Amino acid sequence: MVFFKKHLSKNRLLTLSILLFSGVLLAEGHNSPSIKNTSYSASMLGKFDIKNANIEYINPVSNVKLDTKTTRELVLKLMKTQPVNQAEINQQLNLEHGEMSNSNFIVSNPYYPRNTDAQIDLPELRSIIRDGQEIINPEGYAKPEEGYTLNAAGEPAFFQQTVATRWFSDIRNKNAPAAQQVCAVKFVDAQNQTYEMKTFDSVTDAHDKGWTVTHEHACGTCSTLQDLAVYIGIPNQTQPVSACTRQAQGDINKVEQVADCITEAVGFTQMCAQSWAYNGVHTGASCQADCQQLASGQVKNIMAVNPETGQLNSCLWCDERMSGPGFKYSAGRTRRNSGLTSAITRPHDILFYAADHSLYFSEQSTSENSNKNNK
Numbered sequence: 001m002v003f004f005k006k007h008l009s010k011n012r013l014l015t016l017s018i019l020l021f022s023g024v025l026l027a028e029g030h031n032s033p034s035i036k037n038t039s040y041s042a043s044m045l046g047k048f049d050i051k052n053a054n055i056e057y058i059n060p061v062s063n064v065k066l067d068t069k070t071t072r073e074l075v076l077k078l079m080k081t082q083p084v085n086q087a088e089i090n091q092q093l094n095l096e097h098g099e100m101s102n103s104n105f106i107v108s109n110p111y112y113p114r115n116t117d118a119q120i121d122l123p124e125l126r127s128i129i130r131d132g133q134e135i136i137n138p139e140g141y142a143k144p145e146e147g148y149t150l151n152a153a154g155e156p157a158f159f160q161q162t163v164a165t166r167w168f169s170d171i172r173n174k175n176a177p178a179a180q181q182v183c184a185v186k187f188v189d190a191q192n193q194t195y196e197m198k199t200f201d202s203v204t205d206a207h208d209k210g211w212t213v214t215h216e217h218a219c220g221t222c223s224t225l226q227d228l229a230v231y232i233g234i235p236n237q238t239q240p241v242s243a244c245t246r247q248a249q250g251d252i253n254k255v256e257q258v259a260d261c262i263t264e265a266v267g268f269t270q271m272c273a274q275s276w277a278y279n280g281v282h283t284g285a286s287c288q289a290d291c292q293q294l295a296s297g298q299v300k301n302i303m304a305v306n307p308e309t310g311q312l313n314s315c316l317w318c319d320e321r322m323s324g325p326g327f328k329y330s331a332g333r334t335r336r337n338s339g340l341t342s343a344i345t346r347p348h349d350i351l352f353y354a355a356d357h358s359l360y361f362s363e364q365s366t367s368e369n370s371n372k373n374n375k
Contacts, residue, residue, distance in 0.1 A: 043076060045233045045267035047240065050075050053233055059339060061353035071232065077361055078229035079267075081193050089197055089219045090271055093330065094163050102256050107221055107274035108161075109252075110326035111282045115158040115165040122156060123147060123172030123325075128348050138348055139311040146172075147325035159286075160326035168325040171217060177201045183219035183332055184211035185360070192361055197223050203354050212359050215339075216352040220332020222272035227333060228357065230267050231340055240265035241276065248277075250284030272331065279327040287318035310348050 043051045050072050057066040057074060066074065083089075090107055100112035125144045127136045137144040147168050148156040158165050170178035184206040187195045199218040200206035206213050214223060230237070244261035248254035259277035262268055268276065291314075305312055312320065328334060335342050339353045 115162040164329035216337035222331040245280035290318040291315040
């Protein structure tokens, strides 16, 4: 039985729900993190001290369950690593650096210019297999399309660049190689601190060549082990990231301020923070109507999810369908495609557990990489 793998970053959805209600609907004047100080102690992820983090890394497929102390040690090791080719990975995305991209950013805005290529197949809708039957749109969304919308004539209008649109179509339609690709890492020094990232056509291909898989699908701006440290070390980034995104309130001219703030708040690498900033600003500008509708109710219910269908509220779903594909293409890593659980559980959740994060510094991984380097 094969279930369609949904690559929804729940932590990102939580973050953006809060930022929309905070940035669009709530009063201003809330203190946001400073955006200039970039000096951190050895155990700090942004403003979070890993020494005090209540975290445990679990991979049920690999039968890995690290206790809090061991998980903290893993995160601290990940924080000390350095990639040698993050800029190259960003270039391989082939995103156009158009007028909606910040001139001071290395990373391009994945949402502009919008795709106009009508020859790209529309991505299949979410589906699951239940009792041998395929169920389309199991959550029952009124607008189930992701990455595009249909006008009255049934013609699509896309929300992201052409390369991101084609990629999302391929993974949703299970087209090779995009749908089977993985991002993997390999240390290039004896101290296991400097590493290279590379996209492989399959998990088997990466393993056969002595690399350690770090997440599903191609590498992106957030594929670094430092960014993985943030995802493991700060399971819920909602409040710190929303405080940063509140500064823009959907204004693309403030995206640089948001990115700098995110870097200091949670410790994302510069390029990863830029992808997050584009995502937050795009959602802030695109989903005001949906989120304002929810504002007529009680704010405490803005994260409501139907426990039976898994349907997100309109604010969260707007973010996912309008900004999700572009963000996932640019960032590469999400919580779910890294095999990490999130704050919201849904009936149809499937995580990518082929990425076992306990292996990076294991003797087996070190031996494999050493043998590979000596060939």
